[in-house]
Amino acid sequence: MSVTAVDERRLAVLSDTKLYPEASAFLSRFLADYALPSTQQLIGLLTFSRSWAELLTFVKHQESRDWGNKAEYQQFYTQLRRYLDDSKTGLRPRVKAELGLLPGGLTAKQEREAHDLWAGALAREFVQHLVAAALYQAQERRS
């Protein structure tokens, strides 16, 4: 048996109670020191948030690029990678340790699949909130 879906109801509550405020806080912390990345960068991030693997590959790739005089872009992706995948505080380890989203009785393979599914679903919600907040902030700052 493979794990193919997350509990959408639980995901919806976590999206509202944890990921939305965390996306706002992430953005506020970032904007205290740096300028916002461009709209194209944010839309790109949204596009790659369809799966955990795609998102993490994209974020790591963007982090390792030579951004020249746009140091804030590198910072943005570094901070985002830490939020998602830090070995202690990242979203992925939180799936099991803090949020208790993995059911018991799974084989190692099933647990890995479930872990990836939940991490991907949570990350997609976080990125959606982050991008909406960032585009809104960018417009507020222009006007």
Next chain:
Amino acid sequence: MNVSLQIARAVAKELDQDPVYDRAKALGSQSVGLRRAQISGLESVANGTRKVSDVLDYIKLRTARHKEWRVNEIGAALLEAMEQDLRTRRDGICNELTSLADGAAVDDYMRQDIYLRLIRGFVAQLAAQYEFASMQHGRSGADERDSR
């Protein structure tokens, strides 16, 4: 009385408060720069989602992308009403339900459900006020265009 009925009654009572009606009326009038399809879009998102954050994200994205949502600062005013006033009212209802249920916990699912019901009710009031304000402004032509 079961919990569902208690929630429905508490939300209806809250939406019936004068300050809520007055705010919906003000925002409905403030929204006349929007097209009917834009108001319908907001109603569709509010009625079709199970996440409050979907409604808030929708308003943020529309405000960022379309200048009509920035006229009279309607986008910002809507966000403020939902994130401040309706959230406070949600908390009030939850406290009231806790005391009614002898201290039984109001869980995250119920809190989310109450918040969404308040938002849906508020958006419905706003949409009605928008229709009335649009009629007063003689904008029925815009309605016809949008219904095609």
